[in-house]
């Protein structure tokens with residue numbers, strides 16, 4: 221066993237780990253990066269990028285099939301060639317992965333070690349059976365993996381996770397997607413639009429991570445027009461004699477059965493912290509067994525151990541992994557003189573069509589944070605008659621904006637609708653700047669644009685605000701009033 225002493229060691233070579241390693245190297249050369257499988261990151265290899273590539277192909281097919289209302293007719297069949305779709309997805313994906321790997325190769329080879337790392341004690345990690353590193357400070361950035369129910373194991377190679385989809389050489393005929401969250405909706409809709417027969421199964425009635433009941437109802441109606449959604453179903457899964465996955469389900473008192481080539485597991489992800497020897501260190505953990513960490517410093521209860529990215533069980537999003545990695549890497553180097561890092565306002569986008577977005581405080585957080593519902597004002601807009609959206613036949617969806625009564629401070633928003641990825645950015649920037657609804661309405665709006673829909677929602681909130689000072693006088697339950 222090779223034994224090494226180091227200032228800092230980073231466990232996990234994904235986005236957060238690379239961010240931590242890069243930040244650490246601005247302070248010291250005595251840092252190691254450990255990766256158990258491949259460099260290239262989940263985002264580029266099997267996450268953000270290949271999923272968006274598949275969605276881009278699906279959008280092309282969908283647009284081609286929906287030109288007639290504009291008076292534009294494509295005569296003949298619209299043919300999706302599954303092999304060509306997957307060829308482009310994989311070729312472009314490999315290009316993105318290549319850039320990441322190029323970055324990694326610029327770092328000294330002896331500082332990158334391949335193998336699964338686990339704690340032996342609070343200062344020592346062992347990599348497979350070949351190396352032990354005794355480090356002054358440690359960053360955990362081991363990412364997450366899909367949750368797979370034990371009863372699905374009997375499906376053998378008919379059980380898929382997102383990684384498997386992006387290894388396909390062509391498209392299958394049918395898929396049963398379990399989990400109508402972000403991954404299930406993005407991949408399920410894309411596959412359906414590419415001609416794959418898709419059924420999506422959920423529990424509890426949720427869809428795309430939406431917490432606002434009005435937005436959720438609209439989203440269920442919109443996506444229900446196109447997708448076979450079973451959002452609150454009891455299910456039983458088995459394999460039939462032909463090797464097909466059979467899903468027997470019961471929903472709203474009605475029973476049904478479908479068969480599919482594969483079951484795609486998309487019921488959430490589990491931080492990779494259950495297999496890194498945490499039992500050997502006395503670290504405070506949350507209800508999922510994940511080390512607790514301060515969200516501004518990423519420091520755990522063991523002061524010289526930091527955590528970042530999906531492993532931290534905070535916000536499993538790419539930009540968060542990147543920010544957290546940088547903070548953890550910096551603080552691991554400057555410890556004990558650690559500093560709070562920049563954490564930004566929440567922005568989450570689901571790349572479905574229409575897109576879904578959550579910004580700042582979600583509806584559920586607003587509801588839980590304000591004891592008195594009168595302290596919150598909600599404004600909204602339906603995109604049904606929104607000018608530019610209608611011009612483009614994108615006039616579907618709903619936006620709800622939350623503000624604090626009395627102060628008019630913008631709290632957050634949820635939406636399903638056109639250009640949500642762009643509207644979400646405007647709103648997230650306004651949220652981070654702690655703007656009021658009045659200040660947001662003072663910003664320029666061009667004509668005719670989809671953002672005019674946002675202005676309608678902001679005007680709606682504004683019309684409901686009481687700026688007379690009554691709330692700051694009479695309501696001590698409104699925190700900022």
Ligand SMILES: Cc1cc2nc3c(=O)[nH]c(=O)nc-3n(C[C@H](O)[C@H](O)[C@H](O)COP(=O)(O)OP(=O)(O)OC[C@H]3O[C@@H](n4cnc5c(N)ncnc54)[C@H](O)[C@@H]3O)c2cc1C
Nearest residue numbers: 232234235236256262267268337362363529530536537538
């Ligand atoms: C299908 C899909 C689509 C997504 N789309 C988006 C999107 O559009 N936008 C967005 O913001 N986010 C998206 N995400 C989420 C985003 O990809 C993740 O939040 C982000 O990649 C997490 O980065 P990370 O560094 O924490 O983890 P990773 O990039 O997974 O890195 C963790 C690394 O640690 C390694 N590792 C694990 N255990 C050990 C160990 N014991 N020792 C050493 N190394 C170990 C792993 O092999 C891995 O390389 C998507 C995710 C998926 C799955």
Ligand SMILES: NC(=O)c1ccc[n+]([C@@H]2O[C@H](COP(=O)([O-])OP(=O)(O)OC[C@H]3O[C@@H](n4cnc5c(N)ncnc54)[C@H](O)[C@@H]3O)[C@@H](O)[C@H]2O)c1
Nearest residue numbers: 399400401402403404421422423426486487488536569570
């Ligand atoms: N566009 C993006 O930013 C993007 C895209 C993909 C993934 N991600 C990240 O990856 C994370 C994980 O995505 P995900 O879709 O796996 O998780 P998720 O938490 O978004 O959704 C999981 C869904 O599965 C449902 N579910 C739970 N148990 C179930 C069961 N037994 N049967 C059927 N349904 C069940 C849940 O109710 C929920 O609707 C997301 O939270 C997100 O942060 C982001």
